[in-house]
Amino acid sequence: xxxxxxxxxxxxxxxxxxxxxxxxxxxxxxxxxxxxxxxxxxxxxxxxxxxxxxxxxxxxxxxxxxxxxxxxxxxxxxxxxxxxxxxxxxxxxxxxxxxxxxxxxxxxxxxxxxxxxxxxxxxxxxxxxxxxxxxxxxxxxxxxxxxxxxxxxxxxxxxxxxxxxxxxxxxxxxxxxxxxxxxxxxxxxxxxxxxxxxxxxxxxxxxxxxxxxxxxxxxxxxxxxxxxxxxxxxxxxxxxxxxxxxxxxxxxxxxxxxxxxxxxxxxxxxxxxxxxxxxxxxxxxxxxxxxxxxxxxxxxxxxxxxxxxxxxxxxxxxxxxxxxxxxxxxxxxxxxxxxxxxxxxxxxxxxxxxxxxxx
Amino acid sequence: xxxxxxxxxxxxxxxxxxxxxxxxxxxxxxxxxxxxxxxxxxxxxxxxxxxxxxxxxxxxxxxxxxxxxxxxxxxxxxxxxxxxxxxxxxxxxxxxxxxxxxxxxxxxxxxxxxxxxxxxxxxxxxxxxxxxxxxxxxxxxxxxxxxxxxxxxxxxxxxxxxxxxxxxx
Numbered sequence: 432x433x434x435x436x437x438x439x440x441x442x443x444x445x446x447x448x449x450x451x452x453x454x455x456x457x458x459x460x461x462x463x464x465x466x467x468x469x470x471x472x473x474x475x476x477x478x479x480x481x482x483x484x485x486x487x488x489x490x491x492x493x494x495x496x497x498x499x500x501x502x503x504x505x506x507x508x509x510x511x512x513x514x515x516x517x518x519x520x521x522x523x524x525x526x527x528x529x530x531x532x533x534x535x536x537x538x539x540x541x542x543x544x545x546x547x548x549x550x551x552x553x554x555x556x557x558x559x560x561x562x563x564x565x566x567x568x569x570x571x572x573x574x575x576x577x578x579x580x581x582x583x584x585x586x587x588x589x590x591x592x593x594x595x596x597x598x599x600x601x602x603x604x605x606x607x608x609x610x611x612x613x614x615x616x617x618x619x620x621x622x623x624x625x626x627x628x629x630x631x632x633x634x635x636x637x638x639x640x641x642x643x644x645x646x647x648x649x650x651x652x653x654x655x656x657x658x659x660x661x662x663x664x665x666x667x668x669x670x671x672x673x674x675x676x677x678x679x680x681x682x683x684x685x686x687x688x689x690x691x692x693x694x695x696x697x698x699x700x701x702x703x704x705x706x707x708x709x710x711x712x713x714x715x716x717x718x719x720x721x722x723x724x725x726x727x728x729x730x731x732x733x734x735x736x737x738x739x740x741x742x743x744x745x746x747x748x749x750x751x752x753x754x755x756x757x758x759x760x761x762x763x764x765x766x767x768x769x770x771x772x773x774x775x776x777x778x779x780x781x782x783x784x785x786x787x788x789x790x
Numbered sequence: 791x792x793x794x795x796x797x798x799x800x801x802x803x804x805x806x807x808x809x810x811x812x813x814x815x816x817x818x819x820x821x822x823x824x825x826x827x828x829x830x831x832x833x834x835x836x837x838x839x840x841x842x843x844x845x846x847x848x849x850x851x852x853x854x855x856x857x858x859x860x861x862x863x864x865x866x867x868x869x870x871x872x873x874x875x876x877x878x879x880x881x882x883x884x885x886x887x888x889x890x891x892x893x894x895x896x897x898x899x900x901x902x903x904x905x906x907x908x909x910x911x912x913x914x915x916x917x918x919x920x921x922x923x924x925x926x927x928x929x930x931x932x933x934x935x936x937x938x939x940x941x942x943x944x945x946x947x948x949x950x951x952x953x954x955x956x957x958x959x
Contacts, residue, residue, distance in 0.1 A: 484812045487822045657802075750816075754808040770794075 458551060462540055470702040471502035477702075477749050484753045512691035517580050520688065525578030528685075529693045531571030533700035538564040539707040544618045546720050546733035557618040558610065561711060562603050565666060565704065569595050572685055575697075579688035588685035590674055590760050597767045598665035598672075604775035605659040608651055608782035609633050609715050612640065618711075622719030629723025634716040644789055651782045656716045658771055658778075663708035665763070667701060669748055671755040672763055709744035713737060717744075832904040837887045839905045840880055842920045846899035849875040849927035853891035853900050859884045862891060867924070874924040882908075882916040897930055 475490065479497065482489025490498025517525070539561050541551035554560055569592045576588020610616060612633070613624045624640065625632050631639040634656050636649030665672040686697060713719060717740055720733035728736075758766065823830075832838065854862040861884035865877035889902050910916055 480816070483818075483820060484815050486815060486818060487820045488824070491824065750809060750812060751805075754812045755805065770798075 462551065463537065466537065466540060466703055467699065469706065470699050471506065473702045473705065473745065474505065475499065475502045480746065480749045481753055509691055509695040514692070515690045517688045519580040521578040524574045528571045528575035528578060529689065529696040531574065532568050533696045535564055535567030535571060536700040536703040536707060542618055543707065543710045544622055544714055544719060545737050547619070549734050550619060553617065553619055555615070555617045558606065558616040562599060566599065568704065575685040579685070581688055584685050584687045591668060591685055594665055594672060594763055597764060598662040601658050601767060601771035601775045602662040602666060604772065604779060605655040605662065606715055607779050608655050611782060611786060612637065618714050621715055622721065625718045626721050627725060629718060632716065632718040632723065641789065644785060647785050651778055651785065652716070654774065654778045658775055659712060659716070662771065663712060664748065667704045667708055669705065670752040671758045674757060674760050674763065705745055705748060706741060709741040709748065712744055713740040836904050837889045837902040839882070839903050839908060840885065840891060841901055841903040842878060843899040844878060844920050844925060846897045846928050847875065847878065848897055848930060850896060852894040856890045856894050858888065858890060859886055861885045873927060875921060875927050876924040878920040880918050882918060883913055897928060
């Protein structure tokens with residue numbers, strides 16, 4: 432972006448700070464708009480995938496083809512809805528919640544490595560930054576629940592917050608072996624460690640770096656992958672972990688008292704988060720912007736490969752939504768604390784042993 | 791410990807089996823019938839909205855008398871040669887679709903069609919007027935009344951006979 436603007440005649444004459452400000456806002460606006468459009472497409476895709484799995488059609492009326500303009504109709508609907516304020520609600524807190532949920536999800540897009548030159552900010556602590564910003568969502572959830580002045584919203588919010596913070600532990604511990612291997616939290620470097628053939632992907636054990644010990648790192652990294660994927664479903668409140676927001680359980684959980692644009696923001700944040708966790712799974716485990724076959728890498732643009740892999744994982748999440756039953760909140764907590772965390776700790780320990788043995 | 795491993799294996803294998811099933815459904819054609827554009831054909835003797843074939847109506851008032859809820863409004867004026875039917879209306883606010891009106895008709899001009907989807911926004915629009923201007927009722931000749939065909943409408947034949955009461959199936 433800086434190079435693009437620097438080429439323009441007027442821009443280069445501005446003082447440094449103004450130039451940076453404009454360049455950054457430009458990037459921010461483009462990113463925000465493209466994410467908003469992507470989220471709209473996800474909501475359409477979710478409804479269509481859900482429908483076809485259930486042997487029905489989904490939205491068909493609105494657009495020229497298969498209801499493609501349905502999200503636009505939804506957007507207009509959200510804008511036109513009455514903005515209801517619950518009585519007795521803690522106004523500042525209640526208003527803050529959608530913003531926090533939305534912001535927490537969007538902040539993560541800054542470090543997602545779409546391509547070697549397509550990263551918003553090449554942070555050396557990229558991975559850690561993502562876990563940190565996705566925790567902002569928890570504050571948003573709790574303020575939504577408390578500020579709504581509604582006991583079911585509070586139940587939903589507390590369960591949601593408990594779920595999110597509990598599953599952050601296996602989420603990050605599962606990625607630790609990869610970090611141990613790559614030696615850096617920088618997402619760009621994590622991807623470049625997977626260049627070459629697809630056996631070099633972390634999901635397949637990165638044979639390039641491990642040689643014949645690849646079979647052991649394959650096992651270890653596969654465990655990481657599956658635990659990461661399960662925890663990421665819990666992070667974004669998707670089935671089988673969507674108890675905080677199920678219609679049949681808690682009306683709408685912490686979403687209950689929101690209508691119109693505020694609800695739209697929360698939904699937007701949630702779908703954006705779905706893409707973020709898929710993108711991180713692709714980055715860390717599935718080769719990032721490398722397609723796994725070096726010949727293809729030279730011709731196909733890197734962001735295309737990255738985004739298509741992430742979209743595939745988003746599709747898998749939607750697919751799972753209509754396949755699996757929901758977990759009860761105590762089962763959810765049991766799985767996290769008594770199954771996933773011991774496994775991730777053991778995995779980390781064993782991979783550490785493997786590294787020491789290799790060195 | 792062994793139980794844990796077995797449980798984990800079972801978890802994943804059942805999840806994958808389930809995903810296989812949903813994946814199969816993803817490829818199948820949906821079973822939905824897109825209503826306004828695709829509809830079932832009604833059975834032959836389906837009792838839809840009543841239709842009166844006014845050119846064949848003799849204004850005998852038998853259908854109005856047969857109707858259990860008096861939803862057929864017929865106005866006839868004049869006597870003898872000047873006899874004219876000024877109004878033939880069916881009020882669908884009242885009609886119960888029982889088809890009793892179709893049975894006594896001597897010329898089989900009143901029949902049940904296969905229509906069922908005439909929703910309106912105003913109740914007045916549900917009163918169907920079949921006659922715009924006063925019409926001379928049909929004068930059947932003395933020949934045999936035609937057999938009604940499968941849809942209940944008689945094939946129009948010039949000179950149908952009158953006089954017999956019930957409809958011949």
